[in-house]
Amino acid sequence: MTARGVTPGLPGLPGLRERKKQRTRDALVRAAIELFTTQGYERTTVDEIVAAVDVSQRTFFRYFAGKEQVVFAVQEMVEARFVESLRGRPPEEPPFEALRRAVLDAWDSIGESIEQFVPVEMYMRAFRMIESTPALLAVQMRRTAETEEEIVRIVAAREGLDPEEDPRPWVAVAAFSGVMQLAGRRWGAGEEISVESMRRLTASLLERLEPSLAGDWRR
Amino acid sequence: MTARGVTPGLPGLPGLRERKKQRTRDALVRAAIELFTTQGYERTTVDEIVAAVDVSQRTFFRYFAGKEQVVFAVQEMVEARFVESLRGRPPEEPPFEALRRAVLDAWDSIGESIEQFVPVEMYMRAFRMIESTPALLAVQMRRTAETEEEIVRIVAAREGLDPEEDPRPWVAVAAFSGVMQLAGRRWGAGEEISVESMRRLTASLLERLEPSLAGDWRR
DNA sequence: AAGGCTAGTGACAGTCGCTGACAGTTGACA
DNA sequence: TGTCAACTGTCAGCGACTGTCACTAGCCTT
Numbered sequence: 001m002t003a004r005g006v007t008p009g010l011p012g013l014p015g016l017r018e019r020k021k022q023r024t025r026d027a028l029v030r031a032a033i034e035l036f037t038t039q040g041y042e043r044t045t046v047d048e049i050v051a052a053v054d055v056s057q058r059t060f061f062r063y064f065a066g067k068e069q070v071v072f073a074v075q076e077m078v079e080a081r082f083v084e085s086l087r088g089r090p091p092e093e094p095p096f097e098a099l100r101r102a103v104l105d106a107w108d109s110i111g112e113s114i115e116q117f118v119p120v121e122m123y124m125r126a127f128r129m130i131e132s133t134p135a136l137l138a139v140q141m142r143r144t145a146e147t148e149e150e151i152v153r154i155v156a157a158r159e160g161l162d163p164e165e166d167p168r169p170w171v172a173v174a175a176f177s178g179v180m181q182l183a184g185r186r187w188g189a190g191e192e193i194s195v196e197s198m199r200r201l202t203a204s205l206l207e208r209l210e211p212s213l214a215g216d217w218r219r
Numbered sequence: 220m221t222a223r224g225v226t227p228g229l230p231g232l233p234g235l236r237e238r239k240k241q242r243t244r245d246a247l248v249r250a251a252i253e254l255f256t257t258q259g260y261e262r263t264t265v266d267e268i269v270a271a272v273d274v275s276q277r278t279f280f281r282y283f284a285g286k287e288q289v290v291f292a293v294q295e296m297v298e299a300r301f302v303e304s305l306r307g308r309p310p311e312e313p314p315f316e317a318l319r320r321a322v323l324d325a326w327d328s329i330g331e332s333i334e335q336f337v338p339v340e341m342y343m344r345a346f347r348m349i350e351s352t353p354a355l356l357a358v359q360m361r362r363t364a365e366t367e368e369e370i371v372r373i374v375a376a377r378e379g380l381d382p383e384e385d386p387r388p389w390v391a392v393a394a395f396s397g398v399m400q401l402a403g404r405r406w407g408a409g410e411e412i413s414v415e416s417m418r419r420l421t422a423s424l425l426e427r428l429e430p431s432l433a434g435d436w437r438r
Numbered sequence: 439a440a441g442g443c444t445a446g447t448g449a450c451a452g453t454c455g456c457t458g459a460c461a462g463t464t465g466a467c468a
Numbered sequence: 469t470g471t472c473a474a475c476t477g478t479c480a481g482c483g484a485c486t487g488t489c490a491c492t493a494g495c496c497t498t
Contacts, residue, residue, distance in 0.1 A: 017494050056448045094435040138357030170401055172431040178397025212391040216313040236465050275477045
């Protein structure tokens, strides 16, 4: 009843079992992204991935619902960061302004969070791979749609609105999200491969949103 | 050397071969949508579809790149109608206004075009199925992204701009498209299952776009 | 310290979507 | 009428994914 094993199992701290799982998961993510970015997504089989980590194929599918899912482990974190940032915006801020600042803030602090997972450069390559692989792009867009719903709820809550009643949160988020997707696409197609360039592009496109909708474009 | 078969093959008119192909294709579309909407998409196998039309599985895949593609045969036509409508807008119209009117016009005239393919009601059911089936939703979004590019080029041309230079066409179309997706989603989730209700919803959301981005929302 | 519990895993077999290769059939056209 | 090319069916096989079951190894109690 004194020492209960090598790991004291402080409450709230993951046990050996949990850590082992996490390690397997991380290893699968890293191996997969490595293989995907070097050989291409479709030319890489699940068998190759599991061989690199030395687990069974069955195990792979216990961690990830599909071959594509493994790519989005990092993306998930980036999105979480944005949501968190949005929640932190002061409530007096106008809704669209809050969205805009939240992304930009998120980009400022995202670098290190990625790094502790995979090298930033690998994340960038993965991002481009998504943009250029139909199967992955499709999943990406679906995920985006799901995140949108959460953002709508946050925006509605900020304004004290019921999202079922008032369509404005939906509309604002839909437009915002459209521009964000555009930013991702353009960044992926461009030369510069830094977080900084992504931030700059995002800022520039969001700024132009209102003028692009208003009246005509001649000065 | 005189009569060359029952069908004289008037130039410009499809020959027997072509008509046969078209019939097979249509039959596959109809059978697939029928099965999908009754049994569900994932619970329907390609084997079942080809059995219903009495062709080989290989033939199915010669017509459609994948099981999902068969669902979008009709959607394609709807999009084409919108693009055509946009091309017909008077050039003085401000860009976003042109987009807005183009969709609404398209909805006005779309009913009969669908009907000659499948019953409108079946189209509606198919649309809902897309919204609720991840695999299909993903394809849908990807297709949308491709159409967007064409729309951007049209808008840029209207304004005499080079889309590589000026981001405004991209931004406007991105926001527009975001709202359109939203309209589709909400319509699919709602009760009313008519083209008219879709048109109404589209109009209402597009109207609210600018106010939803501007300042704060209190009056 | 020992033994039971069970989450996590591997091995294996099977389904389904999809593709390549090859051979047979049938409109198109000279 | 015969040749050609387009379509099609058959078959064999790959890769993604799932269900099942037995086994290993953290974990938890006593």
